[in-house]
Amino acid sequence: MTNVKEARSILRSDHWSEFGKWETDQKKGVPAPPPQKPYPRDAELVELVPPAKITVGVTPLKDVIDKRRSRRRFTETPLTLEELSYLLWSTQGVQVLDPNGVRNLRTVPSAGCRHSFETYLVINRVRGVKPGLYRYLPLDHRLLFMSGESGLDEKITEACNNQRFIKDAAVVFVWTTIPYRMEWRYSLIAPKIIAIDAGHMCQNLYLASESIGAGTCGIGAYSQVKVDAFLGVDGLEELTIYIAPVGKI
Numbered sequence: 001m002t003n004v005k006e007a008r009s010i011l012r013s014d015h016w017s018e019f020g021k022w023e024t025d026q027k028k029g030v031p032a033p034p035p036q037k038p039y040p041r042d043a044e045l046v047e048l049v050p051p052a053k054i055t056v057g058v059t060p061l062k063d064v065i066d067k068r069r070s071r072r073r074f075t076e077t078p079l080t081l082e083e084l085s086y087l088l089w090s091t092q093g094v095q096v097l098d099p100n101g102v103r104n105l106r107t108v109p110s111a112g113c114r115h116s117f118e119t120y121l122v123i124n125r126v127r128g129v130k131p132g133l134y135r136y137l138p139l140d141h142r143l144l145f146m147s148g149e150s151g152l153d154e155k156i157t158e159a160c161n162n163q164r165f166i167k168d169a170a171v172v173f174v175w176t177t178i179p180y181r182m183e184w185r186y187s188l189i190a191p192k193i194i195a196i197d198a199g200h201m202c203q204n205l206y207l208a209s210e211s212i213g214a215g216t217c218g219i220g221a222y223s224q225v226k227v228d229a230f231l232g233v234d235g236l237e238e239l240t241i242y243i244a245p246v247g248k249i
């Protein structure tokens with residue numbers, strides 16, 4: 001697509017007028033796709049602090065909203081495991097999940113409770129966690145270790161149009177979407193609502209970060225091909241949607 005006016009089509013909600021007539025997979029009785037990607041039984045996992053035991057993040061909401069900025073300067077202070085647990089719970093924490101996977105309530109809203117996102121983390125400085133690439137398992141509230149290769153901070157920075165401050169982050173959140181989770185219910189409407197969902201999620205990261213003396217900056221400028229390759233996702237069934245480096249400020 002080269003025409004800017006054609007590109008606006010994703011902003012429109014025209015499809016809703018036809019939605020009632022569509023034979024979506026949900027209407028056909030196809031089971032809901034799993035709300036979390038599977039992982040090997042023998043995977044290396046990191047236990048997080050359970051939501052009920054998290055004590056950080058008690059700054060009054062009004063103060064947090066008032067302070068919120070996009071932060072591009074981070075100190076070298078690491079995050080604690082409790083702080084990271086809090087940020088993960090704030091952005092994708094599961095509160096209610098029905099056994100059939102249809103009602104899936106989390107700390108952020110999602111159209112039709114579909115929650116199409118997966119959260120990957122490039123961990124550089126979190127106390128008690130070795131640096132590396134991880135995936136958050138929201139149903140288990142644990143981290144799945146994926147890779148400890150060196151230079152991950154440099155690679156993700158380079159893939160984000162070389163925005164140098166990303167390398168200074170204590171942890172970089174990289175969110176993908178699995179579009180089918182949304183398409184199962186909404187078919188052609190999915191792309192717009194996935195993009196709206198991403199904004200809600202990152203706003204919680206902004207606010208939760210500010211409430212613990214940290215900060216973040218939403219990153220929309222990145223190479224789709226490079227970040228997808230970095231995570232090992234195919235760019236079609238799962239693709240990077242948004243990125244956010246976090247560090248103490």
Ligand SMILES: Cc1cc2nc3c(=O)[nH]c(=O)nc-3n(C[C@H](O)[C@H](O)[C@H](O)COP(=O)(O)O)c2cc1C
Pocket residue numbers: 068069070071072163217218219220221222
């Ligand atoms: C969707 C989105 C994408 C963004 N992408 C980038 C980016 O790639 N690099 C960057 O430095 N800031 C990025 N930003 C941050 C904006 O520049 C920032 O929100 C704006 O300048 C207003 O500043 P504030 O967030 O402090 O109010 C992005 C923000 C949003 C919401």
